[in-house]
Amino acid sequence: MATRRIIVEGPVFDRFPVFRLGCLHGRLSCARPTADAALQSLKDDSLASLLAAFASASDLASDPRIANWKDAYTTLGIKVKKHKPTHWALSLRLLKDKAWPRPIGPLVDVYLTNQIKTLLPHGGYDTGTLAGDLRLRVSPGGEEFEPLGGGTEATDAGELIYSDDARVLTRMWNYRDSDATKIVDKAAGGKDGESQPDGTTTTDFLLFVEDVGPDAEAGVARLNAAMQSLAEAYLQVYEGRFDSKVFHFDKDHREAELP
Template sequence: MPDAQEWLAAATVDDAVAALRPDYRVLLLTADGLQGGPGDATSERFLATAEATARERLDGRRPEDLPELAAWREAYRAFGAKPQRTRPSVEALLRRLEPDGLPRIDRITDVYNAVSVAHLLPLGGEDRAAYAGPPRLVRADGTEPFDTTAGGETVVEHPDPGEVVWRDDAGVTCRRWNWRQCTRTRITHDTTRAVFLLDVLDPLTDDDATAAADALTEGLLALGPGAVVHRRLVGSGSR
């Protein structure tokens, strides 16, 4: 497995994506030495705090009425996706706040979901040990493999031509920018090395992205005090 800093340095955002949304940035954060496992009191504390923060931010409004989320709907439409059918990940989470609260999945996923809804940005987490090469954000040609499940069975799908996807050397790791992650790189109870992708569009600023990354770092270190974290801001808007 490559050194985390070298791996981060090789991550790219393709010019075709930058042309689509010149304001796009991604803050990539790696964490090695994590302690995965089922949800516990620590991850529950982060989720409960984030739920309260998100409800306050929404203040009775629909998620898509927030400017931070409206920007992602526009970005989805720009490459031909229908955001009312395939929602940006942060919007999908916020829609689950009522009446039952956010899903409880595992201690690492619960912490990054908490940061996502509290800071109003899409945030994905993946097992870095399962990657083949560095992450790259591109517009798909439609032939790339995407492993997922359908009806309880493992299947391989393909993105639409022109779709914005994250990929590595083996295939697509996340479709429609931040809509659905593949099975291969998903976080599990055994994950010890992960990468987190914090997606940023205006009106969120680089300072907002840094604040979200700081909160994520705090959560990850609460789960595993010995974790080693690195980060890098990538994109045409890095300013």
């Protein structure tokens, strides 16, 4: 069953009334990037910006775009010393190593550069692997989850999760993703950017960007800028072979239908 709707359930806004979510539905007509130099430039620029802005991990932690999420995680009872939001964890790694880690693949690497550029959590799913509606909701606890890297976990009662009609997709709001719905990039060996024969290369995907800043006006501007730069980044790397549509969610706009 194809995904038809994206829904942010009411209890999410009961806990976080100013939460804002952007979703980019991206489609590629060619799985292979056409501008490798553009991706490298995005990596170089985002890393340089991060290193110039923050001299230490404590400097990073005091930035509102990190501190807001620290407060949100603490509100949910999540210990941030052990479980950090995705953008904070990656930023800390880059500050320490002063270099990007081993590439995952262009599809993922592009949004990771935007995550560092904007310092907002980013995450994504292969649309073709999703079943039914996609929801951000509160878990009752005890729901089975299969994380990246294998194994099985159970959700805690009260944690925020992304799920479809079949399974949990992401635990602890934006901390850990499912292996089953990950974006896969195996086009490097394909001819003329075509997907591999096994059909595993993602060409249709959903990317989510989140903001919990208390200043509504600033938060809207921040999220809008992040969504625009995200789309522009894919256009740079995939040139004319990328098409997208952006959806915005807040307490007054909780649902959208996918084409």
